[in-house]
Amino acid sequence: MSLEVSDLDVHYGRTRALRRVSLSVAPGQTLGVIGETGSGKSTLARAVVGLVRPSAGRITVDGEEVTRYRARQWRALRRRGVVQYVFQDPLRSLDPDVTVEDSIVEPLLIQGRPRREAADRARRLAARVHLDEELLSRLPGELSGGQRQRVTVARALVTDPRVVILDEPVSALDAANRVRALELLKQLRDAGTALVFISHDLGSVAGVADRIAVLYQGGIVEEGPARTVVNAPRHPYARLLVGSAPTLRSAAADRAQREELRELLQNIGGPA
Template identity: 75%
Template sequence: MSVLEVTGLDVHYGLRRHRRQALAGASLTVEPGEIVGLIGETGSGKSTFARAVLGLVRPSAGRIVVDGEDVSGHRDRQWRALRRRGVLQYVFQDPLRSLDPDLTIADSLLEPLLLKGIPRVEAVERARGYLPRVRLDEELLPRLPGELSGGQRQRVAVARALITEPKLVILDEPVSALDAANRVQVLEILKDLRDTGIALVFISHDLGSVAGIADRVAVLYQGSVVEVGPARDVIAAPEHPYTKLLVGSAPTLRMAAAGRAEREALRALLNA
């Protein structure tokens, strides 16, 4: 059973003549333990897609199924119950938006576990055990978010999203605000999650950020998913004109995915 099934999703903003369509028939499935990169330019509908799946905006049409539960028509109370179960989690682009500035790192990690009804002693042990998984030291637990670097805060945000052992985590541009060293660390952490069974949707405008960790790539253009396939195939042989444009703007990606003969041909083309 797919952990996420989105079919024919339409989302509109505004009223009457100022009504604007943000998503138009977008469809995507995500399997347990799979990493799917959702790629598109600014304004393509990526964040709207995430917000719809999270229940933060109501679709005009279409169907959303999370872990076998049709959430398309859920009311606020039903969404709250789903979130408290920890089935679905979200990581923001800006680490400062992910964490309450007045809560210590320990309290931020404990909060979702206590809401789920896990006893405090067990929750404390789980919080301690999750820090090494995101390459952080236990000594950070009593600190406030403002006392951490941006990279540390984002890794805490990832730990907080994972700590309830959700079925699906949506990450909205999780490395775009980080420097190169922290970006690599976060990407490596996400790549290591394949063995946990947690599914990830990695939203980005940068194909290069997800090419090395995604099992599949979905390309979003003007509110519609125009191409989906294994990351290697999409990079080596893009079909949609927009995907070709994305790959063409980062020729080293296509070079890395190609076979020997194709690499030689690409080098000749690039050096022409």
């Protein structure tokens, strides 16, 4: 397994943000994690890359148990470039004063690789994510939203990671850029990278995910192959989620069904 999380708990003060979350992703597999505001999806992503400290449970990245890692050990692991994280907002996750090229190769420079090699790599990655080479010398502010997003993906790929966590990678994109970004993610997956695709929108994950996990109030309430989760969800929240996702032709649920599910959820409350 490229990434394995078991019984993960995260607390912020006395609030329990994640409760007994377990999931795993194999090489070449894509896991979609669906969660809405306050579901704990960002906390999960941050815990996996070591930005948040879990209060219980285990996290294994590429065979290495990292749960109790200290700062120094995390740094060593990160410098190997095994796991990368694509932040939700491409504009805010790029330093406005650093050129596109320097942003992309920053992980390599941190590793201490020579500049020339890094510049070379930047050009190849730009081609891979369909970014014009002349944009490399620009600042992030001079790029469009879609271009910036490709820059952050390129930065995540620069170290040939085994696991890439993507936080809402297509939410901010328009139709054309969205299709392009999803194609790129498919290529990545086919090249053997394990992807964790985090989103509030089931519709944007369904197309690329092999498996889908639904996060609700800090716990996973549904997990399974994408097709099963979409076509036959069991938990009321998962059913509401599927029934609420806008579709073109055949809505999964009508208004009355959704209303029923909302009532039901009100009554049962969150996961234990």
